[in-house]
Amino acid sequence: MVTTQLKGASADDADLRRADSLAREIFSDVANKWAFLIIEMLGEGTLRFSELRNEVEGISHKMLTQNLRMLERNGLVERTVHPTVPPRVEYTLTEPGRALRATVDGMCVWTHRYLGHIETARRRFDT
Amino acid sequence: MVTTQLKGASADDADLRRADSLAREIFSDVANKWAFLIIEMLGEGTLRFSELRNEVEGISHKMLTQNLRMLERNGLVERTVHPTVPPRVEYTLTEPGRALRATVDGMCVWTHRYLGHIETARRRFDT
């Protein structure tokens, strides 16, 4: 990632570049509002697709599946299918997912803390 | 925001809904990869437009100005213009901005910590 400056040890800096680009890729995937909201909603629990659809305000069917796939692919959520009929699919955060949730929580707290600041900053700016 | 459930005290829940929608709006603005990268690069210091352009790998002229405006509007960065010629414009994080940087940092740490997990998760998924 951006903070990977290790000039001296050029053991194999092709590897470093690879890790860097992978990191940026992950960043692009995950630093997105829907992913954050999904992670936040999942929290410690387990939710079904339709529950997520309801809880994550304003997300479309497509965006939800898309982001869930992405999160699953990156190993942040686990998807368990109950072979019943009608099917029941549940999503849970994995350990990496829960770890990330800590920082997402941080952002939620931050948002609430600075709502006022931001609102006034906006008013000042919009003139 | 999503976590604002205060059922009992309905002093004025129109206000609550307003705060909620504002929070979601802020979330949509800020939870975006470019904003995060800019905040990360600014860190404790001060950077000029062109420096940011170089440091934030792959960002276009347009995206940079756009995000800087957005961050300025929300009061996360301060923009100081030195009336020299050629002009010199510097960007710094405000206090809210620095506060948010903590969580962005958290995400960077997280990324490095789980690079391995994620890489293997991807390989398993892509089959």
Place this chain on the structure above:
DNA sequence: CTGGATCCCCGGAGATACTG
């Protein structure tokens, strides 16, 4: 150097319909 404005195009994202 900073940053608006304009043009243009590709792909993100919604709506709909269909399978298991």
Place this chain on the structure above:
DNA sequence: CAGTATCTCCGGGGATCCAG
């Protein structure tokens, strides 16, 4: 219910040019 596929459309975002 969960998920994929197809079509469509609008706007995000790049490239370029101009101004202060």
